[in-house]
Amino acid sequence: MKESILCLLQDSVKKYPDKIAFADQSRQITYREFWTEARKAGTFLAETHAKGLRNRPIAVIIDRNIDTLIAFFGIVFSGNFYASISMDLPEDRRNTIFKELDPLCIIDARNKGKVLEGTISLKGIISTAHIDDSLLDFIQSNSIDTDPLYTLFTSGSTGTPKGVLISHRSVLDLTDAFQDAFNFDSKCIFGNQAPFDFDVSVKDIYNSIYAGGTMHILPKKFFVMPKLLIEYLSLNKINTLIWAVSAVRILADIKAFNDSEYDIPLRYLMFSGEVMPVHVFNYWFENFPDAKFVNLYGPTEITCNCTYYTAARKFSDEEIIPIGKAFKNTRVFLLNDDNEIITKPNVSGELCVEGTGLALGYWNMPEKTASSFPQNPFLTEFGNRIYKTGDLAYFNDSMELCYSSRKDFQIKHFGHRIELQEIERTANTSPEINISCCVYDKENEHIILCFQGTADKKGILKHLSTRLPKYMLPHEFVYISHMPLTPHGKIDRKKLLNIALGKEKLNESDKTNIPDGLFRSSISMCVTASENLSRP
């Protein structure tokens, strides 16, 4: 029985002690060495900061390196849970998080530069610490799987970031579910793209350890130099990619595999976070006919993903790639506005999730936790929580789940209910559009389509008007050289609206402010060629 994710690590240390567990740009580390270094960090934390305390937060200033992972596991060995904090966050936001979190201490795991004031250097810990096996074994023997493992901070509508708290049990369940669905094995070599404060990376870390695989932490710079990235993937025989859609998209946008002299032995490409444009998927599918492609769906609050769809064919422009069905040991259902379960195809409702993957809640926010994880409306006789995702979905004719949009991207426009994401998805089927995003100017009641690609307004309008009702046709079209992205690599819709309205511009800092693990196909200045179009 596994009561902690340390059991996964212990199993792989026993089976593959001398195998490379992790690699970054400055070193690689075997399972045995990783175990030793993490236990040093664990002993240090247990003796100096935790001192018998359990289930308290310890923050880590993260980097794209092995030391960050040693810090995570050291914290777990000490009987506590980790909170990943990126220096890319504005200082104010970082300080708000520290205040909310009130951590036992803060570890700085960065490779270079001065250690942040008030923090402890991971390197310093490892160079001096000893291991107290009996202390660590005692802590582990008192662990239970409902103990928290990590918290990830996501934006909160009140302006205060929310720390989503995830238990060991949820991550153990996630790795079992992935194993059941995809059969990862010790030959899997993962190429980690997602930053460690983004839950996509959780899948890399724990699936790799579970399978006894190797995980390469891909440096940020590779994602502005795709040739280097492809060369690295090829030379290191990286065969398993669990990436954000934006990273997958950008390689397709620049047709990175055309005439490439490098061979990537791809076995798995899994993507999540946003809708995958069909032309992007088809490009990868054509280039890697032997690989398994999986659309993964889910919010951080249910531990990464609750549904999956294995895409084993090319899709036509008019189709969308389903999000499929629930993982084992997870239940998903659609609720209509009257809280009734939808069972028929092609009826849209809010996607709700029930199961072990549900977060323990938001750190120190009992009211927010209660409202976001309400009682299951169909089982009121005992405590049974669900998570309402805020996403709209429907079953297609084959009863596969398909994602429609966020509930909050729904607008009422002259009496019509419109999903902005339906407009952009339709625009994305044009071969002349790389990616598009729709925003709504409430004041002028204008739908604005921002797009990247070679299309012109007449062409887009022609494309859309044969596919959408008149009331859904955008009023304005804004060409943009690259989409502004949030730190997690999703399109920054707020900023995009401001750009479309001329209130903000992509500036020099945007050019270099590339989110961890992502690169942009074009880093030229944005050209906003906004043009009002009269309705056809």
Ligand code: AMP
């Ligand atoms: P996050 O909590 O940052 O991972 O964001 C979760 C949200 O991203 C979900 O609620 C969806 O709105 C969106 N999302 C995640 N995966 C997918 C997917 N495969 N297709 C479409 N949207 C997705």
